[in-house]
Amino acid sequence: MPSTGRTKGKCLRCGHYGELKARSLHESCYAAARHAGELDRYPLTRPGVDLAEADRLEQEGLATDAIARRQGVSPGAIRTARHRRKHTA
Numbered sequence: 001m002p003s004t005g006r007t008k009g010k011c012l013r014c015g016h017y018g019e020l021k022a023r024s025l026h027e028s029c030y031a032a033a034r035h036a037g038e039l040d041r042y043p044l045t046r047p048g049v050d051l052a053e054a055d056r057l058e059q060e061g062l063a064t065d066a067i068a069r070r071q072g073v074s075p076g077a078i079r080t081a082r083h084r085r086k087h088t089a
């Protein structure tokens, strides 16, 4: 997937244009946001867990590990996303 490389754009934290690390933030802004516990304020831009798809695959009998491999994420990422959904729904 070509979208996994570094992208350029406007940083959501400081508003300056530059190379973004993740969540539309500069590397330094990402680190600052993480340090401040504010990462959840910024949207995930990395290829992530598609929970609807994960649920569908699970109904087909796939294990979490297999679903994770299909989505190019770690099994832990799927568990985290499910956990987060339960607490934010």
Ligand SMILES: [Zn+2]
Pocket: 011, 012, 013, 014, 015, 016, 025, 026, 029
């Ligand atoms: Zn920034």
